[in-house]
């Protein structure tokens with residue numbers, strides 16, 4: 162096949178431009194990225210050979226090799242791993258399939274300035290392409306294990322790349338960087354210097370479980386002597402999780418995190434756990450400092466890596482942690498599993514189940530520690546991962562209390578600082594029995610809702626819940642430490658009894674007084690409303706809509722519908738404020754005249770306004786607007 166020239170996909174071209182003109186100060190990391198890819202390729206080969214013994218591949222000495230040519234100013238990173246086929250090279254290297262990278266580019270365009278761009282590179286990392294930070298041309302030669310012919314890819318990063326088939330490629334992949342001219346001002350970044358390479362590998366890739374070798378500087382000269390030149394192994398290959406704690410530095414943990422988490426930033430927290438006995442394992446887990454872009458994507462990466470006695474078995478092992486901890490990264494190394502273990506087997510294994518429970522508890526207790534010892538860190542954690550963790554309130558009843566204990570919420574108590582339930586409980590008023598909350602789309606929307614009026618007037622704290630998942634768990638959980646969780650928009654709220662300045666007599670009198678109007682209004686609104694009653698929620702507004710304690714909220718109804726589920730539209734309750742002039746006037750009009758045409762219209766308008774106030778839409782917006790306009794006109 163002749164050499165073919167291809168155009169980079171638009172996104173890929175943008176990314177390359179960015180790398181070439183990179184302002185990212187820490188260019189050394191390109192080597193970590195290439196070594197990381199090589200290490201993955203060796204893992205993949207080992208697994209494929211394990212699954213398909215017939216695979217015609219050389220697995221005798223898996224390793225990574227770094228080769229420097231000072232005169233030609235090239236640096237080559239070579240592995241004898243799985244390699245890539247012709248098509249794979251085109252797919253994997255020529256395009257940016259990764260949706261995260263596309264998102265990265267979009268944010269990059271929005272960032273505009275250099276500092277913003279640097280921060281973004283740090284956030285996403287861009288793998289193979291980072292080679293273009295230090296090279297003006299990159300060549301990749303690869304042959305997929307089991308195939309006879311190889312592929313050569315090369316590019317100067319300027320919009321096109323070349324692909325050709327080659328006959329004599331060794332199994333695996335070698336990436337050669339044609340380094341940019343040396344900068345006499347900046348000797349520190351001379352990537353043809355062996356000590357520089359040694360230093361970078363030690364710093365970023367020491368834990369890689371395959372040997373990373375460097376050929377001696379002047380192989381040709383050394384070759385003249387009797388002995389063949391001995392390559393030098395640069396990394397210790399020690400699995401960090403298997404080393405005594407006091408012998409591993411924080412930096413080393415962080416580099417491991419970056420390798421397995423595909424993150425360029427430090428983690429927020431490192432967790433180590435060791436289990437001995439019948440089922441032995443070691444775990445090294447990390448809580449990232451930032452939520453990944455695919456946290457809520459259906460096909461997003463989830464779970465930690467599984468090793469068996471230091472041998473890598475699989476990525477994204479979802480059996481090791483529950484779905485609501487899918488953002489946790491790390492390694493679990495189990496002593497007594499078969500190397501051939503499959504995902505299906507793991508899902509059913511009793512020991513794995515026990516391990517998952519223990520790891521879950523450990524993660525939650527770590528968050529709890531963070532909360533008490535370092536509130537700022539905890540706040541960062543909760544801001545990033547709270548919405549996911551709260552899924553556990555619905556799915557993991559065993560740990561419900563532990564999750565509630567580490568949860569925090571926006572509240573009317575403070576404009577910006579979230580509160581824990583424990584703190585809320587401490588502030589509860591004498592006689593207040595429930596913890597009150599209201600769900601909605603935004604803090605502002607909730608705070609201005611009529612349902613809040615009486616609570617505000619009486620200084621009772623309300624939690625303001627704005628994550629979509631809040632609608633679901635708040636209902637499911639029911640209580641915290643014996644205190645009921647109650648929505649201020651649901652059921653009857655009788656704050657007066659809690660205040661002990663009850664005037665039951667007054668209320669009864671009022672109900673009698675309004676009985677006729679309430680019954681009549683209910684008939685008028687029958688299609689949407691199952692009850693009209695007097696409210697103790699309201700101080701300023703004339704009316705509001707509430708749900709029964711066990712009804713779905715409208716937001717939840719919509720959520721189910723969006724997921725394609727049939728749910729009947731629940732009728733709601735209209736509550737009136739008997740102290741409001743408008744409501745008083747309505748009652749008078751009801752009593753004064755048998756002709757209620759006008760009153761029927763007012764009722765419809767009042768209902769529409771209450772729906773609007775809770776963020777909903779009147780059933781027939783056009784009709785509502787017309788009625789309203791007529792009224793305004795008459796009022797002039």
Ligand code: ADP
Pocket residue numbers: 194198199202240242243244245253254287288289290333334423
């Ligand atoms: P990432 O490593 O984040 O997926 P890269 O751009 O670094 O992104 O690599 C893209 C893909 O190319 C990898 O996922 C892998 O499938 C393939 N690849 C890269 N380097 C190698 C290699 N040395 N051997 C085999 N495949 C590789």
